[in-house]
Amino acid sequence: MKDVATRAGVSVGTVSRVVNGLPNVDPQLESRVRKAIDELAYRPNAVARTLRLRRSLTLGLVIPDITNPYFAELVGAVESAALDAGYRLIVANSMDSAETEGMHLGALLDYQVDGMILAPTVVTEHMPMPVTIPCVVVDRSLIGDRADVVSSDNRAGGRAAAEHLVQLGHRLFAIITGPPHLSVARDRLAGFVDGLSAAKIRVPEPLMYAGSFDYSSGEEGVAQFIQAGLAPTAILASSDQQAIGALRACIDAGVAVPADVSIVGFDDIPVASLVTPRLTTVTQSISAIGSRAVDLVLKPRGGAHRRRRVVLPVSLTVRESTAKPGTGLPSAGTSRSRRRTRPTKSKEERHAIA
Amino acid sequence: MKDVATRAGVSVGTVSRVVNGLPNVDPQLESRVRKAIDELAYRPNAVARTLRLRRSLTLGLVIPDITNPYFAELVGAVESAALDAGYRLIVANSMDSAETEGMHLGALLDYQVDGMILAPTVVTEHMPMPVTIPCVVVDRSLIGDRADVVSSDNRAGGRAAAEHLVQLGHRLFAIITGPPHLSVARDRLAGFVDGLSAAKIRVPEPLMYAGSFDYSSGEEGVAQFIQAGLAPTAILASSDQQAIGALRACIDAGVAVPADVSIVGFDDIPVASLVTPRLTTVTQSISAIGSRAVDLVLKPRGGAHRRRRVVLPVSLTVRESTAKPGTGLPSAGTSRSRRRTRPTKSKEERHAIA
DNA sequence: AACGTTTCATGAATCGTTTCATCAGAGGGC
């Protein structure tokens, strides 16, 4: 900037005013300055600007796992909302580790981000929650925390999924839930239970499986249900990844979906409409979550107000993975299932290439 | 920092030396300073430090589409490699737009990142390539560019995929390629052609479809092949997303995979082993790409050297989507395919939830 | 006692911006 100033024969102050489009600058000088800027290919140093302005025009986003398609979508949504608002975004990935998460949080603070959006991995009461900058939690909410929250109406979604299956005639259900300490998981489960108990249905203990939201939990859940030998005709999964894993396990066990067993997922990630059968699932509007979160973080509530809580509507998308009740899952010990329970490893060959 | 200094009764210089663990500081003073730091919950301002040090300990990564599972994995790999090297990562998403990409590039430069890793959307000769900081291109390489490159051995992968199918007995192939201006797409195609021409096989024009790497290109490709009416028995896709889309289209057209038609993908994204049938595909080691890229960017070549090029080996993972040749794709006009060509829209219902 | 070394602490300059107080000059009104 100093170089630009000397080249244009003005002071740095004037260059600054040209760059920022402030008034009170002689048109002739302005063009001289612009010329110098072009010639020197000058670009303002955002770090110095941040230091002086004490705002970085940057938001931080911390997510548990970028590899999860749901969060990948969330990143996209938040980034474009932030961009629209004139902010840039730093994404950090905690890899489901509380420690990494805390590290990222601190680093983002050190980086002077103007606000933070986070989808926490863990509930930590003593999380070093940045009181200094606005902060909103998405998807999952922290217990006893004072941060604003935006999430989908997980409970209503769960209820709708359950009601849909009940309406199709199902009576014996299996449920795959997420990590119990996450509110998303609890809310979805509560929704399932709501919908089922309205029809006086209870789910027996062995037909509940608590895992994480990933593919393998779906497979593990189904393995457990088969062990239980109760032959449920429908599976309520708490994420599409779980549902796809469950689907995989059903097929491996020789169970036809939806003819024998119905499955419903949650989230509506892109691949949900590509698997066979296409997944019936609860779709949430990720772009709405992203833009509301950015809204909240950028328009902080006045000090005294209570924490804000935005709950966004979801919808049920009925595709091909649900139908009238069939024969249900097989029991362990059936030759059919015993023979084909986990063929994954055995059927995969890996060939190095010279 | 000044506050810490006055509270501990020392100068800011001393505080700085304590914080950075520099020698020549009296143990007694040091403990006073540490106490003050704790009491004031002082955290160093990374922005000021960057300004002074002229390095941010930060790397930038620009990718075309975070929603693509391949890039999501890449982000994870690069981030953990960067973290291991003591750097943090800013990820930017160009959403497949050259303009956004340029914007992000500039913004990262303004942010004084110490190095840049990019998977460019477009080949722009006059891309404002940052000569000022080290920069490496991953996955795709720019034509005529001077940046270092790390990528998988796409050509060998393509060849292996083709040879695998030839070996199974296939003679009539269809190929789905990626955007022709991307070197990844060209290399994979060249590999397919290598493998096929070794067996004296040529692919007729109507059985080549050039799309992007996403799901829908796979579906569109199969639609075109069916129109062509040549009944190929195997499909070589240039990405797993394409392969999954193609698989979807086959199933919708009543074609059994792999009984009627074999499909092989490329990348080995996580969901590739979950769809039915599990995808035979070329697996690349994304974590290797990530760590090599970080290596290169952090250890810049001396000025005079030629551009470096790292090509990583791939392997062929044989799963369930390939088998001996079957009846092949149906022709357009077959009642079977006509009736069931695009049922997607018709079979999906969306229910709002009160 | 004079001198040289070593060990620590200090203060000031610096990084590249923004912004505020100041000031020079032009123009108008009397």
Added chain:
DNA sequence: GCCCTCTGATGAAACGATTCATGAAACGTT
């Protein structure tokens, strides 16, 4: 000619860290 106002440009002081030259004390050696 004097005073006032207004426009536009300047220089210097921040912002929060690092670092370098300087200097003060302590200690050995001669």
